Amino acid sequence: MATLSERADAIEHEMSMELERRAAERRPIRSPIYVSGIYDPASPRHDMFDALADGKTFLMGPDPRIPPMPEKPTLMDFFRLRLGYTAHLLQSAKLARDSGQDEKVVLACLLHDISVIGFISGDHGYWGAQMVEPYVDEEVSWAIRAHQILRFFPDPSVGYEYPEAYIKYFGADFTPEPYIHEAYARIKDHKYYMTGRLICLNDYYAFDPNVTVDIEEFEDIIGRNFRQPAEGLGYDHSPSAHIWRTMNMPTRAL
Ligand SMILES: [Fe+2]
Numbered sequence: 546m547a548t549l550s551e552r553a554d555a556i557e558h559e560m561s562m563e564l565e566r567r568a569a570e571r572r573p574i575r576s577p578i579y580v581s582g583i584y585d586p587a588s589p590r591h592d593m594f595d596a597l598a599d600g601k602t603f604l605m606g607p608d609p610r611i612p613p614m615p616e617k618p619t620l621m622d623f624f625r626l627r628l629g630y631t632a633h634l635l636q637s638a639k640l641a642r643d644s645g646q647d648e649k650v651v652l653a654c655l656l657h658d659i660s661v662i663g664f665i666s667g668d669h670g671y672w673g674a675q676m677v678e679p680y681v682d683e684e685v686s687w688a689i690r691a692h693q694i695l696r697f698f699p700d701p702s703v704g705y706e707y708p709e710a711y712i713k714y715f716g717a718d719f720t721p722e723p724y725i726h727e728a729y730a731r732i733k734d735h736k737y738y739m740t741g742r743l744i745c746l747n748d749y750y751a752f753d754p755n756v757t758v759d760i761e762e763f764e765d766i767i768g769r770n771f772r773q774p775a776e777g778l779g780y781d782h783s784p785s786a787h788i789w790r791t792m793n794m795p796t797r798a799l
């Protein structure tokens with residue numbers, strides 16, 4: 546007789562096999578940016594074209610292995626169904642809110658690393674800012690873009706030091722590339738400088754597993770400060786709609 550947990554495992558295994566089978570009928574595609582280094586970027590993509598030889602087709606819609614999104618997805622839907630580990634964003638936003646920061650700062654903190662957990666890590670401040678730009682005050686997107694630069698530069702006037710965690714992450718010998726220094730020179734006297742700096746100050750580097758914050762806590766701030774398009778994120782023809790569609794259907798072939 547199988548124990549309860551053995552039966553639960555068997556059911557779970559069967560479910561994941563079924564998901565694999567459903568995905569396998571149409572081959573999900575990983576874009577070159579995600580497989581370069583695993584494959585030689587110049588080589589023919591055998592992982593893709595073998596699927597055709599097997600009589601399969603490429604996936605051209607939602608990936609059945611990840612939860613379906615509503616027809617008109619909201620920012621909250623992306624938080625719940627598409628973004629990766631959101632705790633860092635939620636904890637940073639909570640820090641900003643609990644220290645009495647303006648709602649724009651809280652929203653900027655809530656969204657500052659959205660690209661890291663939903664899209665692309667490299668140059669994440671720029672990608673993240675571009676993603677939210679059509680829907681937020683320019684101060685918010687400016688600050689999200691700037692935090693990527695400012696986090697490397699101490700500001701003793703507000704007690705911000707080079708993050709200890711970065712020595713662990715990037716090594717003690719890491720120095721930012723020249724474009725980072727150039728960008729810093731361009732933004733350090735900007736009128737929104739302090740908003741970008743406040744993201745760094747509330748950036749919750751500790752990633753405390755014991756602090757749980759729910760996205761619902763920020764529903765009202767999002768409602769007042771994020772212009773949710775009626776058509777749904779991805780379908781409003783804004784300059785960044787395509788980024789949201791890609792996050793919605795990350796393995797669509799074309
Ligand atoms: Fe960041």
Ligand SMILES: [Fe+2]
Pocket residue numbers: 633657658748749
């Ligand atoms: Fe962060």
